[in-house]
Amino acid sequence: FSRMTMRFADRIVANSAAGLKAFGIETWPQVQVIRNGVDLSRFNPVPAARRDPFSICMVGNFTGKKDQAALIAALPDVLQRFPETHLTLVGSGARLSECIALTDRLGLDTHIRFVSDCSEPERIIGSCAIGVLLSPGGEGMSNVLLEYMAMELPVIATDRGGNREIVEDWKSGILVADHLPSTLNEAICLLLENPARAAEMGIHGRRTVQEKFSLERMVAAYRQIYG
Numbered sequence: 001f002s003r004m005t006m007r008f009a010d011r012i013v014a015n016s017a018a019g020l021k022a023f024g025i026e027t028w029p030q031v032q033v034i035r036n037g038v039d040l041s042r043f044n045p046v047p048a049a050r051r052d053p054f055s056i057c058m059v060g061n062f063t064g065k066k067d068q069a070a071l072i073a074a075l076p077d078v079l080q081r082f083p084e085t086h087l088t089l090v091g092s093g094a095r096l097s098e099c100i101a102l103t104d105r106l107g108l109d110t111h112i113r114f115v116s117d118c119s120e121p122e123r124i125i126g127s128c129a130i131g132v133l134l135s136p137g138g139e140g141m142s143n144v145l146l147e148y149m150a151m152e153l154p155v156i157a158t159d160r161g162g163n164r165e166i167v168e169d170w171k172s173g174i175l176v177a178d179h180l181p182s183t184l185n186e187a188i189c190l191l192l193e194n195p196a197r198a199a200e201m202g203i204h205g206r207r208t209v210q211e212k213f214s215l216e217r218m219v220a221a222y223r224q225i226y227g
Contacts, residue, residue: 011225015141016162022140032225035165036141037218038209043150045206046126053195054084056188057128059121059144060135062093067134067158069095070179072102075111077185082192085111088124092116125151129198130191133157134179142166146213149173149205154198156187166213172205 003023006012012020012031020026020033060066068089078085089099089112096116103112115124121144125131131148133139138161145166148155155173157163169175174187191198 013222013225016139016165018138018162018165019140022161034218034221034225035213036143036146037215038143038146038150038213039215040150040210043122043125043147045150045152045202048199050127051129052086052127053129054082054192055086055088055128056130056132057088057090057124058132058134059090059125059147060133061091062089062095062099064095065135065137066091067136067179068099069102070134070181071132071184072099072106072108072112074181074184074188075108076106077181078188078192079111081189085188085192086113087111088113088115088128090115090118090121090124122147122151125153128153129195130188131155132188133163134176134184135160135163136179137161139163146209149202150209152199152202152206154191154201155205156184156191166208168204168208170201172201172208 010030013034014020015036017033020031025031058068058071062068075087100114103109125147131153133142133145135158140162145155145157149172155167157167157173157175159175159177167173167175176183176187
């Protein structure tokens, strides 16, 4: 139905090329991509001295579109190499109770914190060393990836959908092909054992957001359409 009604539109705007491709309209002449913008005044980098070097976060609701369970399942392997590691999961949703139960079964309750009511995620993001987004079906244009990068966090994200339009693999983060514990363990441990490399990725990510995903750039693009 959406695709049918799109044929009557003068202009079609998506926030990612992946979104256009999902509808099969990427070659239509009236389509345009305007990527999301971040208010950089909210997401300023936190000095390294105030960050926990072994802290990981994932911000996203506990639904079928996110895979917090895979991150929880990968944590025991990470702890074998970096026992100080702890994970903060921010969000709410139907699968929250399942993830809490999985945490209990694996005996990880002292290493995982759940935050289900949070209106200012930047405070949590800023205290962490790595930002993760696992999305089995991919994303269009993920705001949380932009927020991680704006705060100079190296990111780990699923290599699907629009994530590649944001994250430059091995430059601003690591794109993973699957959510197997071994895959996630390798990506996480690589960043934890190479803090200098992780910091470089974070700086590159912040620069990318400034240049390509600023709020001002997004607003200007919409103004041009209506002008």
